[in-house]
Amino acid sequence: MPVNILNLPAYAVAELHENDHDYHIKASTRQHPVACIHCGHEKLDGFGRREQMIKDLPMHGKRVGLYVDTRRFRCKSCQVTFYEPLPSVNDKRLMTNRLVSWIGHQSVKRTFTSIADEVGVTEGTVRLIFKDYVSELEKTVRFETPKWMGIDEIYLIKPRCVISNIQNNTIVELLPNRNKETVIKYLRQLPGKDQIQYVAMDMWMPYRDAVTEVLPQATIVIDKFHVVRMANDALEKVRKSLREKLTPKQRRGLMHDHFVLLKRERDLNDKEQVLLAHWTAKHPDLGVAYRLKEDFFGIYEKSSTVTEALIRYEIWSKAITPELQDAFHDLNRAWTNWRPWILNYFVHPVTNTYTESLNSLIRAMNRLGRGYSFEALRAKILFAHGSHKREYIRPKFIRRRAEVEDTGIRFSCADDGDDLIDSVVTASTEDLEIVNYGADIDLLVQLIEAGEI
Ligand SMILES: [Zn+2]
Secondary structure, eight states: OOOOTTOOTTEEEEEEEEOSSEEEEEEEESSOOSSOTTTOOSOEEEEEEEEEEEEEEEETTEEEEEEEEEEEEEETTTOOEEEOOOTTBOSSSSBBHHHHHHHHHHHTTSOHHHHHHHHTOOHHHHHHHHHHHHHHHHHHOOOOOOSEEEEEEEEESEEEEEEEETTTTEEEEEESOOOHHHHHHHHHTOTTGGGOOEEEEOSOHHHHHHHHHHOTTSEEEEOHHHHHHHHHHHHHHHHHHHHHHSOHHHHHTTTTHHHHHHSOGGGOOHHHHHHHHHHHHHOHHHHHHHHHHHHHHHHHHHOOSHHHHHHHHHHHHHTOOGGGHHHHHHHHHHHHHHHHHHHGGGTOOOOHHHHHHHHHHHHHHHHHTTTOOHHHHHHHHHHOTTOEEEEEEOOOOOOOOGGGOSSOOOEEOSSOTTOEEOOOOOOOGGGSEEEEEEEEHHHHHHHHHTTOO
């Protein structure tokens, strides 16, 4: 096999020019076409030639352009003229196939500009190849529809919707926005959507409406995290408005107040406890607000039934002093508006472990996000190499028929001579059904932190 610097055996290299940045390589195909590409007739006339510039993989740190002397032919039979097909060259672009495939792989790992710069093409070209690459992946990669689904918000340039599999701690989709129509469209096309049992979400009406419409069988559960967070927000309002009323000197007495107040009571160290007691004595409202925050968490931690949660909430809301009504208004209103779905948590506490993982991922993605479009981030997250959580399921056990028994070994059962078990050929790995649950959230965080995405 002929060898050349290009490692493209179908080409003969005629000239090679190089400068600090680039290789310019003149080449031509070794084999003329033997038949008309239209009618298959074998008699062809030469009909001129042209030079085509084909981009190839960077080599030795330099960009590579191939100048291919492409011949044109005319068929003696059908009279149609055609240029010779170029082996290893992409049929959509003036690039080698290996370059297109390399750009595709790179485009989910790196910024488009860095790839464009390395290869010597425009960023727009990289974007188009990325789109083709991702749509190819979409066709081949199918994630299992979660039985317990999470629908959350993730802020990437603007708020987006992230769909997760709660039981498997994986991401299965990122939607460009949080609109009802977008979520409906996504849910409608999901295979096996009628198997979805629970949907955990934050208090966002379009999510609820979409799920109610498309997944009537699913139980909606408001994620605990989003509810208790509002108790922290209320306390923050009290703290900030108190600070506004204080003199700079008094304010210095509240050093690290934000940090201490948001801590759970059981996690406070001795020093923090003293500080808190001191502030509470000086600013009683702050003390009441802190107590309300803690007691609201207590509704979740101490109630194991809906009734208990309801009673605890009633007691809790009566403890809000008139001065603090404003600060706790949002939380009270959310509880009122979302009560049935908030209470579902006390029947189906489905949301515990993944929220924390998801929050780490959201933080990691926001660090990663700079310089990427949403589509690129989505592809990185969904198709990152090595992040998919798969399960290999053996095919159903099928009883071997007696009439096909030839080389099989027969095992006889010790205590019952009549009961014979047929041997079964071991399933090879190709027979295994692969279930792909999506991108593992913890693995994604690790990959992002290791700079591999
Ligand atoms: Zn022809």
